[in-house]
Amino acid sequence: MKNTSHETHSDHAAHNRSRFSSRLGYVLAVAGSAVGLGNIWRFPYLAARYGGGIFLLVYLILVVTFGFVLIVSETALGRMTRKSPVGAFAVFGKSPAFRFGGWINAVVPMLIAPYYCVIGGWVIKYLVEYMRGNTALLAADSCFPEFIADSQTVELWFIVFSVLVFAVILAGVRHGIERVSKIMMPLLVLLAVFVSIYSVTRPGAMEGVRYFLIPNFEHFSWMTVVAAMGQMFYSLSIAMGILYTYGSYIGKDVDIEVSTKQVEIFDTAIALLAGMMIIPAVFAFSGGDPDTLQAGPSLMFITIPKVFASMGFGGIAGTAFFLLVLLAALTSAISLMETSVSTFTDELGWNRKACCLLMAAITLILGTASALGYGFLDYVRIFGMQFLDFFDFITNSVMMPLAALSTCFFILRVVGLKAVSDEIRISSQFRREKLYNFFMRYLAPVCIAIILFSSIASVLGWISM
Secondary structure: OOOOOOHHHHHHHHOOOOOOOOHHHHHHHHHHHHOOHHHHHHHHHHHHHOOOHHHHHHHHHHHHHHHHHHHHHHHHHHHHHOOOHHHHHHOOOOOHHHHHHHHHHHHHHHHHHHHHHHHHHHHHHHHHHHHOOOHHHHHOOOHHHHHHHOHHHHHHHHHHHHHHHHHHHHHOHHHHHHHHHHHHHHHHHHHHHHHHHHHHOOOOOHHHHHHHHOOOHHHOOHHHHHHHHHHHHHHOOOOOOHHHHHHHOOOOOOOHHHHHHHHHHHHHHHHHHHHHHHHHHHHHHHOOOHHHHOOOOHHHHHHHHHHHHOOOOHHHHHHHHHHHHHHHHHHHHHHHHHHHHHHHHHHHOOOHHHHHHHHHHHHHHHHHHHHHOOOOOOOOOEOOEOHHHHHHHHHHHHHHHHHHHHHHHHHHHHHOHHHHHHHHHOOOOOOOHHHHHHHHHHHHHHHHHHHHHHHHHHHOOOOOO
16 A cells, blocks of 8 residues: 555546646746745844854754755655645545545645735735835835725735736646746846845945854754744745645656755755845844844834835835845745645646636635735734734644644655655655655654644743744
């Protein structure tokens, strides 16, 4: 059962499965999925909060070990079965436990995509305002709170962003996702380099560069590891069903190990550039106060506009920065939507257009709730949280760790480490096989359980993160 039960099923499914045309297209699509809002604003403020250079060092170690293990696991299962998450689990058995493992991986992107599109709408709004020359307006303390409380305006930009995403999804894997990724990702890198150079050349910025790049072991704590682990987890698109789906779109000739290494490099490079864009600039703006960076989600929409307003050519830098953020948000939202559409296509047997319409309806309903949550529906709370905050908590803090745990136990108890290794070795030398087996057998489930407990405990106020 561990090695053969999927073969006939997957061979049959492969005939009608969409495909990436090249490994480059696949790598750029996965990198685009990984490079999102989590890299641009979440990574810098976590790095600032948990020790700067020591956080960066711990993060890099986790990416090439723990991150590598989970990426190749999900990608190999996707290619092995030629299915999105629900189908991949179901190939090996029909029990409720299998269905749960598949569905929790599949539901995560369905819940994230709607509120992600709302935040994408915020980004478009800020980009348009910078293009109109309203740099000083965006730097005002009241700008962002007043904007998100204006339900009609937020809903409009949410719909604009969603339409952009679905236009790509309707075009398909090769002509939509792959083509857009090949254009957006190089442009994203160029913009990141430009904004980084501009940032580090500001007076006083080099102190921020040193804080970010040079490890100081006096700043190390256990929470540095937990925070870095959580950031790595979310940054690499693990436990969202995305890697299963994109893995199902690649041929047996694609080297999974090499492709994963390229994704690791790309994702880490963007995280580094994000840190170089934001940390030195905010250090220069605040006179070297790292507490200014610890503003959390408000960093991108409140603190950064203040930084740009204090600079010469702040309008140009602001336009470039929010265009960069928009590209990152689009590539990630596209992967979330594609995973959801792929699941519906596999499970319902509908055509792509019908599944896109179904996901569009889900996005409109849940996204509208998130869009209106700070304005028209501000009085509605779920466990004391507004809709967007609740969806973010339930997916990131609860469902994603559960989804990753289900993948680990699925491989360890059902598929078998050997079957996964055999799948990877079809097109790869699998140099990190011993590391893979050790982490998957002994460390991955424990690390994921730590993420799950610490995330929930932090929200409940049991621990301070």
